[in-house]
Amino acid sequence: MTMNHILKKDHLLPLLRRLAKEYRLVAPIRNPHGDTHYAEVEQVDALDLDLDHQPQESLKPFFFPQQETIATYTALSPEAYTIAPHSAFTPATLYFGVRSCDLAAILYMDVVFSQGVREVHYLARRHNSLLVGLNCNAPFPNCFCDATKNGPFREMGADLQLTDLGDRFLVEAGRAQGAAILARWPQFFGAAGEEESRKQYQLYLEARGGFQRQVHVDSAIRRLAEGKVDEAVWQQLSLRCQDCAGCAYVCPTCTCFTIMDRPQSATAGERLRSWDACTFAGFTRMAGGHNPVVQRSAAIKNRFLHKLKYDVEKHGRPSCVGCGRCLGICFGGTDMARFVELASGE
Amino acid sequence: MAGLATTFGSGAMTNAINEIEEAQVILASGSNTTEAHPQVARRMLDAVDRGAKLIVIDPRRTKLAECATLHLALRPGTDIALLNGMMRVILDENLHDDLFIEMRTENFLALRDMLFRLDLGEVEAITGVALEKMAAAARLYARAQRAVICYCLGITQHICGTDNVQSIANLAMLTGHVEKENTGVDPLRGQNNVQGACDMGALPNVFPSYQAVSEPEYRTKFETAWGVSLPEKPGLTLLDMTHGTSLRGMFIMGENPLLSDPHLDKVAATLGSLEFLAVSDLFLTETAKLAHVVFPAAAFAEKSGTFTNSERRVQLARQVIAPLGGARPDSAIVMDLAARLGMPMEYDSPAEVMEEIALLAPIYGGIFHDRLETGWGLQWPCWGREHPGTPYLHKYYFTRGKGHFVPARHVPASEPPDEEFPLVLNTGRVYHQYHTGTMTRQCPTLNREAERALLQVNPADAQRLNIRNGETVRLVSRRGAIELAVLLTEEVASGSVYTSFHFPEAPINRLTTAAADPKARCPEYKVCAVRVERVSP
Numbered sequence: 001m002t003m004n005h006i007l008k009k010d011h012l013l014p015l016l017r018r019l020a021k022e023y024r025l026v027a028p029i030r031n032p033h034g035d036t037h038y039a040e041v042e043q044v045d046a047l048d049l050d051l052d053h054q055p056q057e058s059l060k061p062f063f064f065p066q067q068e069t070i071a072t073y074t075a076l077s078p079e080a081y082t083i084a085p086h087s088a089f090t091p092a093t094l095y096f097g098v099r100s101c102d103l104a105a106i107l108y109m110d111v112v113f114s115q116g117v118r119e120v121h122y123l124a125r126r127h128n129s130l131l132v133g134l135n136c137n138a139p140f141p142n143c144f145c146d147a148t149k150n151g152p153f154r155e156m157g158a159d160l161q162l163t164d165l166g167d168r169f170l171v172e173a174g175r176a177q178g179a180a181i182l183a184r185w186p187q188f189f190g191a192a193g194e195e196e197s198r199k200q201y202q203l204y205l206e207a208r209g210g211f212q213r214q215v216h217v218d219s220a221i222r223r224l225a226e227g228k229v230d231e232a233v234w235q236q237l238s239l240r241c242q243d244c245a246g247c248a249y250v251c252p253t254c255t256c257f258t259i260m261d262r263p264q265s266a267t268a269g270e271r272l273r274s275w276d277a278c279t280f281a282g283f284t285r286m287a288g289g290h291n292p293v294v295q296r297s298a299a300i301k302n303r304f305l306h307k308l309k310y311d312v313e314k315h316g317r318p319s320c321v322g323c324g325r326c327l328g329i330c331f332g333g334t335d336m337a338r339f340v341e342l343a344s345g346e
Numbered sequence: 347m348a349g350l351a352t353t354f355g356s357g358a359m360t361n362a363i364n365e366i367e368e369a370q371v372i373l374a375s376g377s378n379t380t381e382a383h384p385q386v387a388r389r390m391l392d393a394v395d396r397g398a399k400l401i402v403i404d405p406r407r408t409k410l411a412e413c414a415t416l417h418l419a420l421r422p423g424t425d426i427a428l429l430n431g432m433m434r435v436i437l438d439e440n441l442h443d444d445l446f447i448e449m450r451t452e453n454f455l456a457l458r459d460m461l462f463r464l465d466l467g468e469v470e471a472i473t474g475v476a477l478e479k480m481a482a483a484a485r486l487y488a489r490a491q492r493a494v495i496c497y498c499l500g501i502t503q504h505i506c507g508t509d510n511v512q513s514i515a516n517l518a519m520l521t522g523h524v525e526k527e528n529t530g531v532d533p534l535r536g537q538n539n540v541q542g543a544c545d546m547g548a549l550p551n552v553f554p555s556y557q558a559v560s561e562p563e564y565r566t567k568f569e570t571a572w573g574v575s576l577p578e579k580p581g582l583t584l585l586d587m588t589h590g591t592s593l594r595g596m597f598i599m600g601e602n603p604l605l606s607d608p609h610l611d612k613v614a615a616t617l618g619s620l621e622f623l624a625v626s627d628l629f630l631t632e633t634a635k636l637a638h639v640v641f642p643a644a645a646f647a648e649k650s651g652t653f654t655n656s657e658r659r660v661q662l663a664r665q666v667i668a669p670l671g672g673a674r675p676d677s678a679i680v681m682d683l684a685a686r687l688g689m690p691m692e693y694d695s696p697a698e699v700m701e702e703i704a705l706l707a708p709i710y711g712g713i714f715h716d717r718l719e720t721g722w723g724l725q726w727p728c729w730g731r732e733h734p735g736t737p738y739l740h741k742y743y744f745t746r747g748k749g750h751f752v753p754a755r756h757v758p759a760s761e762p763p764d765e766e767f768p769l770v771l772n773t774g775r776v777y778h779q780y781h782t783g784t785m786t787r788q789c790p791t792l793n794r795e796a797e798r799a800l801l802q803v804n805p806a807d808a809q810r811l812n813i814r815n816g817e818t819v820r821l822v823s824r825r826g827a828i829e830l831a832v833l834l835t836e837e838v839a840s841g842s843v844y845t846s847f848h849f850p851e852a853p854i855n856r857l858t859t860a861a862a863d864p865k866a867r868c869p870e871y872k873v874c875a876v877r878v879e880r881v882s883p
Contacts, residue, residue, distance in 0.1 A: 242384045282794030331388045
């Protein structure tokens with residue numbers, strides 16, 4: 001990493017205004033009802049930037065939309081048809097204020113969508129994106145990214161990584177694109193000294209101590225690897241699970257989808273991809289009615305094994321990023337923290 | 347409604363939903379809570395995690411029953427007998443709350459005399475619940491310091507629905523389990539705004555805020571406000587409308603009686619004989635297809651206004667998108683219609699309608715849109731602008747003054763099984779669909795999870811009937827027959843079958859009986875006699 005910089009908060013809005021001329025801007029914005037979402041910045045002057053609350057959803061929908069057209073088809077005759085891939089233009093987008101968990105999730109999706117079959121729609125959006133991360137000085141009530149080891153501060157993955165030092169941000173350039181921004185608009189950035197680095201480390205220590213939850217993900221991972229998680233755990237979870245799939249929809253790393261054709265006329269239509277969830281019976285049921293995942297508990301088991309066992313075996317780390325969103329949305333009490341508590345036996 | 351209104355003076359949840367979490371004992375009766383009220387079930391299960399005891403009274407072994415400390419699997423339609431049995435045990439073991447009965451209730455002696463004449467052996471025979479189990483449940487409930495009873499349609503949809511509710515109220519009063527925080531009697535409402543509809547007088551006998559139509563004082567109040575003269579006779583109940591012959595025209599809003607009402611052939615005959623039928627709904631329902639005029643109504647996200655939920659909480663919902671496809675908010679439809687009928691209603695906004703509600707409905711007296719903008723809504727009764735709302739009811743005294751014990755005796759179901767129709771049919775909901783499917787059947791993901799009606803059959807019965815899992819059978823009652831697929835499950839006891847009423851492809855209400863509770867006129871959806879026939883040999 002090259003020399004660090006500082007950005008005074010007074011100059012944040014001018015910088016964003018400058019950047020908005022080059023990029024589509026997405027940032028955590030508070031809407032009139034008091035909810036915070038990552039959303040496109042329409043007008044920098046009217047921007048209600050909210051860096052104090054966790055955005056309700058991750059950045060997943062921007063890269064992997066809930067529903068999108070991936071192809072269109074036309075029947076030429078009863079025997080023949082053409083199918084044309086659908087390419088959606090995505091303008092160059094700068095994502096500002098990306099939380100450590102959401103950043104980690106994008107890095108995970110990069111792997112999922114580029115290995116094996118390359119997912120062109122995702123990759124097109126990804127290649128046209130710039131990520132400006134924001135370290136979390138104060139973890140939110142449901143957060144446990146320390147336990148999944150991808151937060152609260154990040155050292156890599158973002159193009160630029162910010163730390164809030166009070167009246168200024170410490171700016172670290174993580175990747176070439178970030179360095180290019182520093183080089184192109186140097187007037188916004190000053191040089192950071194020893195003091196800023198010391199302060200950042202102090203904030204990191206305090207943030208690490210600020211988690212309100214203890215979620216022993218490592219114990220759960222170990223016990224899953226050793227095959228020590230009791231069948232009763234899955235039974236208990238399946239009794240509680242309300243099958244709403246809210247966890248999968250808010251999860252920044254859940255990437256299951258389904259594909260369906262929607263006719264638009266007698267001879268033409270579009271092929272859609274939408275989010276799906278592995279816990280739905282319809283996700284695994286075959287056309288003839290047979291479902292290889294017989295028990296509800298098996299469907300739930302699969303979800304947690306995927307996150308904490310299969311992905312650990314495959315990629316060396318779990319695909320839970322500790323954002324805690326499933327804790328907020330789950331109304332059966334079968335979220336990740338609950339599972340870890342039951343599975344780790346602690 | 348009728349049951350709790352008589353005994354307590356108010357027909358609504360006495361607690362806030364969150365209070366359930368703090369209870370030591372939760373008695374859930376006739377409620378498939380995890381499927382029908384998942385948000386309430388969450389509180390129950392959280393309470394269980396904190397050590398609360400859960401007693402489930404249900405003929406079916408539901409998911410909730412599997413989480414229960416005690417599951418009393420009674421025979422369908424024997425709730426009164428079971429509750430009386432529990433109360434008798436409480437009396438015998440001196441677990442009742444003398445002081446509460448003395449201070450806050452009346453007519454206890456009538457209940458006591460009835461209970462002392464009760465034969466517990468007979469109760470066991472009627473309900474099929476072992477005496478020890480019943481006694482254990484009675485002790486658990488009576489000894490708790492904080493106990494709630496949650497009940498739902500499994501209690502009300504019987505010919506003795508009102509008596510069932512009153513028996514529940516008797517049990518709560520006998521043990522002093524009302525009038526406190528985290529303690530009370532909680533009927534769970536089936537829709538987001540059914541409480542609000544009742545509050546606004548969408549009932550035959552009351553104006554908004556439960557002001558009786560028969561009382562001249564209230565009539566005058568509304569006549570003055572609206573500048574019309576109002577009938578002194580209560581209107582017809584839903585069942586009397588859809589099963590009667592007296593009506594010439596109907597305007598149906600957001601209701602699909604051609605799927606949801608019992609004995610559908612009769613409903614179809616009634617609706618078919620109308621000179622004029624208008625329906626307003628989100629989609630073209632089975633009922634709307636019969637209508638002469640259909641008004642496309644706006645969905646929740648396309649309009650602003652309030653909903654009043656089960657716990658009497660009035661919450662503001664805000665419009666997020668413009669109505670699609672020519673749909674209009676209900677209020678706009680009603681106002682235009684009223685204007686054409688010579689009764690112009692000039693409200694500029696839902697907030698203005700709310701102001702009139704506050705003016706005329708005392709329990710909503712302090713509820714205005716500006717107060718709902720922030721926070722989490724207000725729970726009625728809310729008597730004035732400064733009033734903070736009421737999380738739990740009947741503090742200091744019951745709404746009607748003293749709680750009134752109404753002893754009830756076991757009433758046999760209207761149609762017990764016999765040789766010709768040997769099985770008891772019970773109907774309800776499944777998790778992934780809602781009511782007549784007007785909304786949920788439009789959603790591909792939900793349809794994928796529950797795409798057709800399934801008849802739950804106990805494996806022992808299936809073996810006797812020689813039917814397999816997944817097989818399509820014909821289900822026959824005295825009123826009609828439908829074909830549907832079988833799901834073998836231990837969830838239903840031998841001798842009973844269960845299915846849902848969501849699917850027009852298999853409209854189960856063609857079979858159900860229109861026999862109804864004499865007071866509330868709620869039909870007995872939960873019990874009728876049927877037989878299963880094989881379709882292909």
